[in-house]
Amino acid sequence: MRDFDWKILMTLYNTKNITRTANLMFITQPTLTRRLQQLELELDTTLLIRGSKGIVFTPNGEYVVQKAAEILRALDEIKDHIEQSEHGSRGTLKIGVPNSFMHFVIPALVEKFSEKFPQIKLELHTDLSSQLIKSLEAHELHACFARGNINTPLKKHLLSEDQITIISHRPITLEDLPNLPQIEYAKEETVVNATAKWWNENFDTPPNIKLKVNSGEACLQMIKHKLGYGIFSDIKYFDPKDGLFSLPLTFKDGSKFTRKSWLVYNENALHYPLISNFVTSVLESY
Template structure:
């Protein structure tokens, strides 16, 4: 049966009169009668009984009409959902994000996104920026958020840059670094970031640190520094709101300009055409506009 047959049965059940039902369906009575006979033939049973007073449902007819009503209700629900797809944000937003951003910045943005678009789903993976680029190249995610200067030919949006600081509970001046016996705590990172720190260190001190502790995660490095075990070089994104009692010395390059790390949003053109990605970009832009001083 087609949806038109389901509607025919429900109208007949509502009117219980062939003439009135034919008028509502914009067909002639003979045509309506013929279509009803064909439906009853398909079901192999009588659905309506005719009399001088009109129509009445057979027991089997009651079951069939209830079924027709249920089908039409489900059709309406599906059509409403399809209409909603055109006006609401649905689907899964697939993001690959540099771990440091995923831990310290992205959650605030995602909170706004899920509050505004409750029907959307999120798939998030984190890792080093080199891993994020690989995920985008392999098309396993829609967009990536990476640190540094990306070698990317497609669309990219600059999100923010945050300064790098030498952070410690004791060292207040950069000259004191060579005087302390406390360790320099380093965390494993992508090669660009690591090289940037190494270049700065050798320009500044022309020697290696007296003692070094290497950890696998930036969060471990941060917590060890905050607990006074040693000093570290950390980006501002990790320090906001949790740096009480710490001394922060900004890193300067050879031109005495502050050294900062950039964060970028990038992906293929086709990804930025997706409704959920467009909505996410809008949320990011709003967040950056209202939180421009959050990172320094």
């Protein structure tokens, strides 16, 4: 089997559609069909079944697709290793990025890095920090940015520590909060727990959650429409030009309620110039 065959199987597994797969692979549908038939002959098994609702892979087909993913990943690693040996000036970097970093931090970092290494390609994967750490530990990423209190054996550099802040469309005080509608957005579990601790330290009643949204940006838009206040783990969401108001949070003992930002990577990977160049570039920016 050729590399192209593994890519055909992976693409078909993802699309479950012969016509779409043929288009994505830039081949004709009859050519694709013949190649699939040849693969089944070579392996002496049925890989997939065509039904009224599309393509269904057999158990053997599922197994072959799983191995195809492993083979393609191994081939990518081989190519990356060879490219990285060329002084780290070519290749592809897979970087994990939390949503807030993608919005506020990454554009400037990527601009600076790309100016210095124009032939390095960057694949940016967004997710919650906890999931990005898991992907990095599984060697699915070369490095990642993460927020909050993270537990990992990997190398981590502290980039910044931001104070948790309330943003509202009008001035408010802490005493107002239990009676005001709150807009909640998806955050790391560690931040959710820390926020709950802060809230319970200050109030006897739970917050009045009016809306739940999936991102800080969505939460900010709701605030601009006077639908409530939000608790943000990144002060960069606050821009005085928006006509909004901020309230930095502290604990009862006077300490700031903060959240840390990290650059995380496998220290053993620094012998690859490609990864080393990226880490150095980020740390220089901070």
